[in-house]
Amino acid sequence: MEWAIALAAFLASAVEFVEAFTIVLVVGVTINWRSSLVGAFAAAATLVVIVATLGVALVQWVPIDYLRLFVGIILILFGLKWLKKSILRYSGLKALHDEEAIFEETMAEIRARGETVAPRVHPFGVALSYKSVLLEGLEVAFIVITFGISKTAGSNGIASAAIGAAVAGVLVILAGALIRAPLTKVPENTLKFIVGIMLTSFGTFWTGEGFGYSWPLSDAFIPILAAIFLLASFIFVTWLKWTKQRHQATGSVSEAVMPTLEEEKIQQ
Amino acid sequence: MKVIRAIYNFIVGDMVILVGVLLTAVILGLINFTGSPLRSLTGIILVVAVLITLLVTLYGELRGRF
Numbered sequence: 001m002e003w004a005i006a007l008a009a010f011l012a013s014a015v016e017f018v019e020a021f022t023i024v025l026v027v028g029v030t031i032n033w034r035s036s037l038v039g040a041f042a043a044a045a046t047l048v049v050i051v052a053t054l055g056v057a058l059v060q061w062v063p064i065d066y067l068r069l070f071v072g073i074i075l076i077l078f079g080l081k082w083l084k085k086s087i088l089r090y091s092g093l094k095a096l097h098d099e100e101a102i103f104e105e106t107m108a109e110i111r112a113r114g115e116t117v118a119p120r121v122h123p124f125g126v127a128l129s130y131k132s133v134l135l136e137g138l139e140v141a142f143i144v145i146t147f148g149i150s151k152t153a154g155s156n157g158i159a160s161a162a163i164g165a166a167v168a169g170v171l172v173i174l175a176g177a178l179i180r181a182p183l184t185k186v187p188e189n190t191l192k193f194i195v196g197i198m199l200t201s202f203g204t205f206w207t208g209e210g211f212g213y214s215w216p217l218s219d220a221f222i223p224i225l226a227a228i229f230l231l232a233s234f235i236f237v238t239w240l241k242w243t244k245q246r247h248q249a250t251g252s253v254s255e256a257v258m259p260t261l262e263e264e265k266i267q268q
Numbered sequence: 269m270k271v272i273r274a275i276y277n278f279i280v281g282d283m284v285i286l287v288g289v290l291l292t293a294v295i296l297g298l299i300n301f302t303g304s305p306l307r308s309l310t311g312i313i314l315v316v317a318v319l320i321t322l323l324v325t326l327y328g329e330l331r332g333r334f
Contacts, residue, residue, distance in 0.1 A: 069293075076289050076318060077280040084282065084325055093333055204314055207293070211300045213310035225315065232319050236326055247334050 002160040005148065009164035012143045015219050017172040019202065020136035024129050025176050026195045030188070031125035038121055039129025046130075047137040056158075059145050062138060069210025071135045075203030078128060083196030087233055089189050091240035128199075135206070140165050197233065201225040284328055288321030 028036035088094035148158030
């Protein structure tokens with residue numbers, strides 16, 4: 001066991017695992033756990049196939065920058081979509097989405113027809129979870145391989161790096177399991193708002209990296225990006241509320257423009 | 269056409285966001301692959317472009333309601 005290699009791989013992999021697990025967690029809490037876990041396990045299976053097929057040659061064959069760019073752009077698209085809806089809801093321009101009411105209404109309709117349902121797999125949730133775990137998992141594989149075959153590593157380099165990464169993965173999953181319960185108590189729109197901020201932040205970060213840009217402070221810049229988008233969102237909410245109040249004062253706004261629960265259901 | 273529409277709705281469902289993000293990616297691609305001196309500003313350009321895209325789509329929603 002080479003402790004220096006294992007520790008370096010542990011620390012580097014922990015950052016990647018936290019990034020992947022954050023998205024798996026928010027997909028689980030906001031969409032459903034089935035979709036989130038299906039995506040995560042499918043990505044893990046893909047990773048196993050890629051690593052087993054390419055082995056150490058992975059570092060040469062997988063164009064990680066192009067993958068970062070693709071995943072980053074998709075995450076920005078997803079993130080902005082969620083952020084826009086949440087901002088409109090906070091500002092009162094869109095009705096607060098009552099997921100529970102919609103669920104109960106749908107369940108009542110299904111029960112009335114004498115049918116039963118299993119929690120469905122949501123393609124959006126599966127895709128989000130899959131892409132994030134695949135990208136971060138590939139980065140962990142890169143870390144293990146590059147640390148494992150570095151000049152300072154001996155004959156057990158890859159095994160030591162793999163142990164370090166595996167311990168990091170287990171610790172991150174345990175920590176995530178602990179914070180899962182408190183997260184479910186957060187109001188739905190707040191969760192979606194946070195998810196929108198996170199997806200946009202991760203997406204921006206990975207897109208920048210995909211273009212070969214090195215962010216200041218490396219991965220530690222992600223919270224700074226989140227803070228920037230959070231601040232901007234608060235400004236946008238304030239601006240929309242102010243505009244709405246101004247129009248209400250002049251009587252030019254109609255409540256009819258707010259979507260009904262039925263319209264919300266169709267939009268989802 | 270139905271498939272394309274389903275994919276579009278699944279990923280983004282908002283033309284302003286789609287055009288804004290893709291345009292930003294094309295501009296950054298040109299800046300980075302032509303070796304422009306603006307390369308060092310990639311991060312700032314990306315963050316500002318994402319915020320402008322969000323602002324424009326929110327403005328569009330606002331105009332549609334008043």
